[in-house]
Amino acid sequence: MPDRTEIRLIAPGDAAPIAAHRARDVELLRRWEPAQPPALLTAEGQAERIDRLLAGHRAGTLWPGVVLADGEVVGQVTVGGVLPQPHLRRGSLGYWIASTAQNRGHAGRAVGLALRVMAEELGLRRAEASTNLENLPSQRVLRRNGFSPYGVAHSTILLDGEWQDSLLWELILGD
Helix, strand or coil, rough: CCCEEEEEECCHHHHHHHHHHHHHHHHHCCCCCCCCHHHCCHHHHHHHHHHHHHHHHHHCCCEEEEECCEEEEEEEEEEEEEECCCCCEEEEEEECCCCHHHCCCHHHHHHHHHHHHHHHHHHEEEEEEEECCCCCCHHHHHHHHEEEEEEEEEEEECCCCCCEEEEEEEEEEEC
């Protein structure tokens, strides 16, 4: 039986488990994310980051969540760049899963749950995401959740000292 996957709004108490996952997986995440300040590998640094994320949530610009496997924090899912205006209503989805919980379906289930938050709680019409061109596992997660690729953005993210292209994804919510 697979682990139960849930998502919820991030909380200050999530700082220590997030920092532990990030510190352990720093080399793994380096392929897909920009370099992070060393402080983000500590509970104190994550607590400050969580405060900023929750301020963005209160301002209505993002929905920062954690991914739980059987009640334990194993990653994050965030809806950023929220544009709730009637003529825009879109947000950008990002996520990561700790190495200790990968390949068990948590990313796919978390993305599905986040899409529900985007449509039902945030009232968004369009979900967007981007992946590194080589990040096939993340592309499979998006495809399984109904996303379609719609273009390539060139030189969009600095990873390990090199500018990388990103594959852009979209999903119209409610269709």
